Amino acid sequence: MAxxxxxxxxxxxxxxxxxxxxxxxxxxxxxVLRLSAWAVAALLVASWAFVLSEENAGVGELLxxxxxxxxxxxxxxxxxADEDEPAFLNAAGWAEAGRLAWQxxxxxxxxxxxxxxxxxxxxxxxxxxxxxxxxWGGQLLFAAVRLSWVFARAVPELVWALLIVFVLAPGILAGxxxxxxxxxxxxxxxxxxxxxxxxxxxxxxxxAAGASRAQALLYAVLPSALPSFxxxxxxxxxxxxxxTIVVGFVGAAGLGxxxxxxxxxxxxxxxxxxxxxxxxxxxxxxxxxxxxRRLAR
Amino acid sequence: xASGATAPGIRALRSRRRPPLHxxxxxxxxxxxxxxxxxxxxxxxxGLVHANGAAVIGRILGALLRPDLSAxxxxxxxxxxxxxxxxxxxxxxxxxxxxxxxxxxASGVLARRPGVRAVSATAFRAGLGGLxxxxxxVWAWLFVAAIGLSPWVAVxxxxxxxxxxxGRVLADMLDDVPAAPLRALRAAGAREWQVLLYGRLPMxxxxxxxxxxxxxxxxxxxxxxxxxxxxxxLGYQIQLSLDDLRFREVWTFVGCLVALVVLVDLWSGAVRxxxxx
Numbered sequence: 001m002a003x004x005x006x007x008x009x010x011x012x013x014x015x016x017x018x019x020x021x022x023x024x025x026x027x028x029x030x031x032v033l034r035l036s037a038w039a040v041a042a043l044l045v046a047s048w049a050f051v052l053s054e055e056n057a058g059v060g061e062l063l064x065x066x067x068x069x070x071x072x073x074x075x076x077x078x079x080x081a082d083e084d085e086p087a088f089l090n091a092a093g094w095a096e097a098g099r100l101a102w103q104x105x106x107x108x109x110x111x112x113x114x115x116x117x118x119x120x121x122x123x124x125x126x127x128x129x130x131x132x133x134x135x136w137g138g139q140l141l142f143a144a145v146r147l148s149w150v151f152a153r154a155v156p157e158l159v160w161a162l163l164i165v166f167v168l169a170p171g172i173l174a175g176x177x178x179x180x181x182x183x184x185x186x187x188x189x190x191x192x193x194x195x196x197x198x199x200x201x202x203x204x205x206x207x208a209a210g211a212s213r214a215q216a217l218l219y220a221v222l223p224s225a226l227p228s229f230x231x232x233x234x235x236x237x238x239x240x241x242x243x244t245i246v247v248g249f250v251g252a253a254g255l256g257x258x259x260x261x262x263x264x265x266x267x268x269x270x271x272x273x274x275x276x277x278x279x280x281x282x283x284x285x286x287x288x289x290x291x292x293r294r295l296a297r
Numbered sequence: 298x299a300s301g302a303t304a305p306g307i308r309a310l311r312s313r314r315r316p317p318l319h320x321x322x323x324x325x326x327x328x329x330x331x332x333x334x335x336x337x338x339x340x341x342x343x344g345l346v347h348a349n350g351a352a353v354i355g356r357i358l359g360a361l362l363r364p365d366l367s368a369x370x371x372x373x374x375x376x377x378x379x380x381x382x383x384x385x386x387x388x389x390x391x392x393x394x395x396x397x398x399x400x401x402x403a404s405g406v407l408a409r410r411p412g413v414r415a416v417s418a419t420a421f422r423a424g425l426g427g428l429x430x431x432x433x434x435v436w437a438w439l440f441v442a443a444i445g446l447s448p449w450v451a452v453x454x455x456x457x458x459x460x461x462x463x464g465r466v467l468a469d470m471l472d473d474v475p476a477a478p479l480r481a482l483r484a485a486g487a488r489e490w491q492v493l494l495y496g497r498l499p500m501x502x503x504x505x506x507x508x509x510x511x512x513x514x515x516x517x518x519x520x521x522x523x524x525x526x527x528x529x530x531l532g533y534q535i536q537l538s539l540d541d542l543r544f545r546e547v548w549t550f551v552g553c554l555v556a557l558v559v560l561v562d563l564w565s566g567a568v569r570x571x572x573x574x
Contacts, residue, residue, distance in 0.1 A: 032571055033572070044386060047390075048386075056447035067445070071443040106335045110338070110339070153558075154559060155554065156554075162536065169347065172340075230324060243432055259435070282430040295324040
């Protein structure tokens with residue numbers, strides 16, 4: 001250490017930070033925390049007891065020679081042990097999988113687009129008032145919008161898809177709507193939190209200058225909230241691309257539909273090829289997302 | 298507009314440090330045109346909406362207003378809710394058990410030599426990335442094919458991708474810990490594992506517990522859809538009722554799922570607020 005006095009001061013400050021973070025939380029909160037810890041422990045024990053008490057659920061059965069042999073056989077089939085010409089060595093197979101991946105990509109972009117439009121339309125109505133109190137009409141709207149967010153978010157994409165295919169023909173649109181609906185609930189909540197945490201002064205200034213509510217949204221809220229909006233949007237896109245395959249199981253489009261079919265026909269090398277393309281697509285979207293997020297910041 | 302209150306507002310508006318406007322404009326333009334392109338991928342036209350689509354929407358929404366609250370359905374719903382909750386809890390707890398060691402290794406903080414650190418971080422980060430690239434339901438399907446139908450399918454299929462996410466987040470948090478307290482520990486003669494145990498882990502504890510609680514909530518939703526490969530729970534009941542077009546029952550089960558998720562969300566929110574206080 002070149003400068004002992006500085007190093008020592010830093011070390012003292014460090015110990016203080018350390019003590020600060022590990023210190024006991026305030027007494028009122030700590031009771032809730034202690035009770036919560038006990039509750040979580042009890043729920044853990046009960047859950048594992050329930051899972052292990054079910055049929056075929058013993059640890060012994062999971063690790064039995066038969067199960068392991070089955071798993072090994074399955075992996076061998078994925079790798080093409082039973083076939084002379086595995087699908088992943090076949091150019092036509094790759095071309096077809098690429099076309100499906102393209103379709104899946106379109107579905108994910110459509111879904112995030114729907115979610116973004118829904119979010120933009122409802123964020124202001126569902127944020128806690130940025131300026132003054134609302135009339136009772138506004139409060140009613142606030143409650144309705146909030147309820148719709150909770151509902152949209154709590155229902156998984158796959159369940160939305162199951163409902164939507166009753167109305168729409170299975171395809172890209174049905175899958176995108178299901179994905180978009182769930183993502184809308186997530187995105188809108190995140191964006192409302194951003195709006196509620198904004199610096200109020202620009203908004204007050206614009207309003208005092210005579211701007212209407214819509215103008216205030218455009219010129220005071222959106223400019224400062226947009227970077228966070230875009231970041232969330234891109235982050236959710238990465239979640240969506242993973243989920244497109246699942247919605248495809250029932251939404252009947254893209255990689256998911258094909259995966260389901262090949263799985264039921266026991267065409268295991270086709271399944272392996274689809275999995276490869278799927279993981280490639282997910283990693284590509286992640287990489288693009290990282291690049292675009294840098295633009296948003 | 299000469300009032301004194303607005304002047305600081307304008308100044309705040311101007312003085313905010315922000316990226317060049319054209320870059321964000323470019324990104325927005327890019328995203329909007331991507332959305333436009335995706336719209337062209339939809340085969341618009343006749344046949345997109347089922348012939349009796351409007352009537353079916355009416356029936357589904359009508360059923361939403363009066364869900365089936367008969368004792369028999371509620372009993373089934375309660376049992377299915379517990380099953381979904383138990384799968385989620387077991388799966389997420391296994392995920393945490395996997396994520397803590399994997400996350401520590403993926404952050405590479407145990408190694409003092411930079412070379413070893415880089416190898417450990419690269420290898421484990423890639424592994425965690427592979428785990429979370431595949432959706433839990435795809436894992437579930439692969440597990441059913443490999444080991445047959447058992448509750449372990451739900452637990453393992455949840456645990457693997459969730460371990461991938463939790464491990465990555467833990468590794469990032471461990472990397473971002475402020476350096477001063479760690480230097481203090483090292484100056485006092487602590488080894489790397491002691492620095493981890495008494496420096497890094499206590500500092501990330503609150504954030505990590507909060508994130509794990511959030512993942513638990515996500516796990517409940519994921520466990521609910523495990524029905525698709527044949528496992529019981531709320532998703533299974535929803536599917537059965539949909540197959541029989543009993544929409545009023547569907548909403549009962551969906552309502553149970555919403556209630557469960559909201560309850561866990563409220564609870565974890567309360568815990569998070571106290572942890573960060």
